[in-house]
Structure formats: structure tokens, C-alpha cells
Amino acid sequence: MLSAAAFADGAVPDAPAVAPPDAMPVASPDAPAVVPPAATPAAAPEALPVVPSAAPPIVPPAPGPATGLADSAGLRATVFGTPPQNMAPMPSRVPLLEINIAMPWARPVPDVFWFDRNLRVWFSAQHGPAPLAIVISGTGSDGNTSKLSILRGALYGAGYHVLTVPSPTFPGFIVSASSTGVAGDLMQDSRDLYAALQQIIAHLPRRVRITDIDVLGYSLGGANAAVVKSIDARESKLKIHRAVMIDPPVSLFASVGRLDKLFAVSIGSGDDAIEMLYRKLYAQLANLYRASDRVQIDESFLLGAAASALRTDQEFSAAIALAFRLDLVDLFFAGDLYARTGVVVDPNHPPKVGDSLEETQRILRNKPFSEYFARVFAPYYLKQRPGSTSASLIADSRLDIIGDSLRGNPDYYAQANSDDLILDKRELTWLRDTLGSRIVVYDHGGHLGNIGERQQVSDMLDMLAGRWPGAAQ
């Protein structure tokens, strides 16, 4: 297996791990109209400038989120999402293609990730020529989440072709398309995603006619969307028109730090805390089930059980923190394996398909993101980028790295909620100051809790179509 150091300079391995070079079809002349010839498969991640322009100012994180970690309404919105009765009108039918595609620069697939060989994305095509909306998923998520389904419905109904793609922090992306295997660097991950998007768009069905390309994303995917657009502004491979960020973080590490804190506050730390939460939930479910007249546990029982298990702010916080932690476990494992940092994976004896990973998982579920940063991410990137420091790595994953574009270019937009637990007041102010009239901040919605809501969808569509007040025509 190639070591991570082989990619130190961002070079592309010339031997594709998956498919022989001739197995990769070259884009035909009737490939989607908008794709320039330069975007054919020859394109791959290039050497990476670490910071695009002047080094951004390092802003120390401000204490506390905008409205406190335990804003009740925000926590509930985050867990439940948009109530069905508040949903924007949706089309009755959205066709769907599943595309599995191997990246020519893919690295050898580790044994335990045998199933993540190809990048998997979903595409909904309009019949005639139409603009393409690319939607990027949030931290650790694949390209077909329920949030993406909602956005797909809204965008398809408004006449877009819709391509939904996983987050660069999704294990399936890390294995099939990342050039590092170590997820979490905003610029590097977005570069990998940009290269992957070129591959995907070059291989869309021939009949698809694309008139324009816009990119959007939610949560971390929102930040990725804006950075992808800024990369494209220099490289012009896709000619992305507008970018819309939905509930983006401003500082990736500050936001996940808040989720770490939420975990510590609502669940605790150490194996005992997780075990206690599990035992409590088990007993609760078992008693509920016994009291019901059901003959088996099914979805409707679980929905009812969730309603009775989630009552206090602490319980809602625990649910949010746990969901994030489960994603982190996968990302941590992949990073440790690829970076050969040896936290849980012995670099010289990586686990094989038949090996038990239960103990590895037990160790990892106790580890916060700060430990991933300290023991995997920073050691890997400090070696890749001579002269960098932990502080500069953190600063590199702030939206500041494209601050000039966000300020000066009228094609960047954002939607945010003032009770979003991943942002603090200072960050929200930064977003407002930077984007000016091109951001809308809703009073309520928590983190992603108003996706699909009427106002959110209508504002999003206005932004994408250039109908937003102050938009460049």
C-alpha cells in the first residue's frame, strides 16, 4: 500500500488503483454542453497552494454560541427538521439516477473499506436544457440524505437538473476520491471535491443539456460549495455561476469544538458516560415496548419511542452530539489509517476484512474531535506543509480563506439561523459583515432545522436565480 507520504506534494499517483487507464472512457463530443474539453478525465488534483492569497487573520474563538448551547427551540428544530405542514410545495415525481464512478487518481482501497471503491452520487435530469444545481452534503454524510432529498425536490421542481454529492468527510468519499485520506481541511477537501465534480459532470448521460452550473451545500457542505466556486473562479473548469451556503460553519474547528462541548455537557466523557446513556435508553425502550400491544419493533414504534425519549434539552443535545460523534468515529478511523498515525490502527498491520473492529470502535467513540485534530490531522498536515503551525491549520479551515471573494463577488449567498448551535455571535456577525445583503438570517431553525421550509426554499431559489435583491444580473 502506498504510504500517505507519497502524496506529500499533492502529486497524483500515475497508476490508478481501480481501473486501468483505458477503462476510463474519454468524454465524447456530445457530453454535457457546458463542459469544456479541459474538464475531461485528464484533470486531477494539482499541486495545492495552501492558502490562496494573503494569510487570513487568526481570530480567537469567542465564547459561547449565539444564543447559548441549550436554546430549546433550536435544539428541537435541529432534531426534528421542518414539520411537513411547513414544507414548500414539492413536485409529485423526481426521477433519480445513481452514478458510481471511479476516480482516476484513486488510491489503493484498504481492505476494510472494500465497499467504498467508487464514489456514489445521485442525479435527477430534466427533459430539456436546464441549469444544473450541485448540492453538497454535510459533515460525514453521503450524497442521498433526507436533507438532500428535500433540496433535490425543491430544486427539481424549480426546473434544475440536480446532482447531489457526499461530503468530502464521508468515508465513501475519503476512500474513493480524497487525495489525502485525512479529511477536515477546507481547501484540500474542496479541491478533491472540485476534481471529482469534473469527473462526474463529464460522465453524465449524453442527453443531458446543461445551460448553467450553480453549487450549494448545507452545513460543512455550504462552506465546501463556496470554496469550490472560488477554486473554479481561478481554474474555470466548470464555470460555476452562483454559490449558496446553507447554515455553513465559519470556522470548521470552532464549530466541531462546540459539538464536542455539547457531547461533554449532555452525555459526559469516557466509556462510562456512553454506557450509562445506552443503558438508560435500552431500559426506556424495553419498558415502552412491553407496555405496547405490538408484536414486533417497527418504524412507527421507534418514532413514538423517540418522542418519549426526547423531552429535555439535555436529551435533545445528547441526540445531536451522538449523531455527530458516530460520523466522527468513521472519519477518525479513516484518517488514522491513511495518515499512518497509529492512534487505533497499527500502520504496519492494518485490519483485514474478517477482523473484529468492536474494540477499535469502542476506543474511538470516546474520542472528541479535538483528539482527531491533535493526533491525526495536525501531525499529517504539519508534515505536508512545512512552516505551518496548529494555529495556522485552524485558520486555514476558516471561511476567511475566501473572505475577499465572499465580500467582493456578488455571486456568493448564504442562509443562516440565529439559533444555530454551530455558530457563535461573532461568527454570525462576520458572515453578515462579509456578505452584506447576500445573506438572510432567520430567527429560528437551529442547525438545518428549516431546510425545505417555504421561506427557506423561496429565498434559496431567488438567490440561485439571481432574483435576490442586489444580485448581479
Add this chain to the structure above:
Amino acid sequence: MKPAALAALLAVALGGCASQSVSIRSVPPENPAAENAAAAESAAAFAAAAALAAEGETDRDTREPKPAPPPITPADAPSMATYDPFERLNRFTYRFNARFDEAIFLPVANVYRRIPSPIRSGVHNFFGNLSEVDSVINYSLQWRLKLGLRSLGRFVINSTLGVGGLIDVAAKFKLPGAPTGASTTLAKWGVHPGPYLVIPLLGPSTLRDGFGFLADYGTSYAIDLGRIYRGNVSWWLGGTNAVDQRANIDFRYYSTGSPFEYENVRFLYVRKRLIEDAGLRGK
């Protein structure tokens, strides 16, 4: 001929999907408008039921109160680690199942999903109706005669009024389906689930439930209702039943992309069964 075809299918699954650089396949379309309407409806129904329960006016709670068993406490929860002595074999089978599902089972189920839904629900009801016989037998063995009677009633009504089981008329008469099987009977008799077991093509199970599955199949085979288990068409019908079952399960192997999926599925499955067992003892 049939075994040869099956062997070929298995070889494809075992060998994994040939690594193509790009594959594009059409999957069932989404129906967001209808799904949203359904979600709104079920949310309203859920809120109404919750309000009713809060008032303590559930009319079905008219049976004589049984002595309540002591509540299950956090200390009663099984350890977070799962007993899995067959782990190596299980992991191999899990991977085989994942590949088989990806290469054959799921694509076929996706084609099946294109058939108009009235026809699919007819197929689903037909096989569901046949399994009522096994439910009647097992509810009797579990000494849950009321439920056994319900299954019997469903079988009689649906086989006649429901045109041989194609239409679930009984559900409209407030007799919704509540299938059971030999694994639940064994559980009711106090048989411990035993070690976790991944069954080829079928998926997660336990040693006890594996025997239960064999017993259910054996019962159906012995009764051979409508000669579908031993007749000339048994392969086709069995296959259709399997595809129909698959098409109704919303699960995709490794859609989480996680290297810990085996652990996660095992964790959830074993605890689900243990809670169902605990519920059985309280009823």
C-alpha cells in the same frame, strides 16, 4: 439447470461487481409531494394518538389489568459488547450478502418496484396471507390464542373476500396483520437467542432465530398450501416472494460508508431482539 443458474449468480456475487469506472443506473423515482402529504398525515395522527393517550381514553385498554411486571432498569441492559463466537464466519457471510445484494438482489428489487403498486401490493398480500397459517400455528404454540384467532380470521377473510389473499380486506375490518413465527415461539418458551448469526442471503439473525426460520420454512413446506412449496412453480414463487420482501426493506448495505457497519448492525439487531423477548415475557 436451476442449481447451475443459481451457482452462476452466486459466483457473480462472490466475485464482487467487476470494477467498472462508471456505472449509471436508474433507481426508483422520489415522490416528495406524496411523501410529504403522508408525513403530514401521520404527524397529525401521531399527535392525535398522543393527545388521546394523555387523556387516558384508549378504548382498547378495557381488558382486566394484569399484574405489572417489575420495570426493566438500566442495570438489566445487556453489555454493549456483543457475544459473537462465529464472528469470522459471520463477517464473511455479511460481506457475501452485501455483494449479492448489490449485484443481484437490489437491482432485481428495483426493477420489481417499477411494477404498478396495486400489482405489487397484491403480490405482497398473497404471500402475507399464506404466512398466516404459520402464524396461527405459532400463536397457538405460544398460547396467545386471541392473536392466533385474529390470524385465522385474517386468513379466512382474505382467502375468500380478498380473492385468494390478493387484497387485505381484513385490515379494513380492523384486523391488521401481526405475523409471528417459530423464533418468537422459541423465545416465548424461554429459549435464549444464543450467538449472533448472519445467515446467507437472509441477513442478521441469531442461532435461535435461524432454527426458527428453518422451522417456519419446514412447516410451510409440510403443509404445502396451494402446492407452491413443492410444485413446479415453487422456484418462481419463492424467488418472487424473496424479491417482494427485499423491495419492502429500506436498507442498503454500506450506504453509511462506515467500516463499522457490521458492528453497528449487530449491535442494533441483537438489542432489538432482546427487547422483543423482554416484551414477550411481560405479555
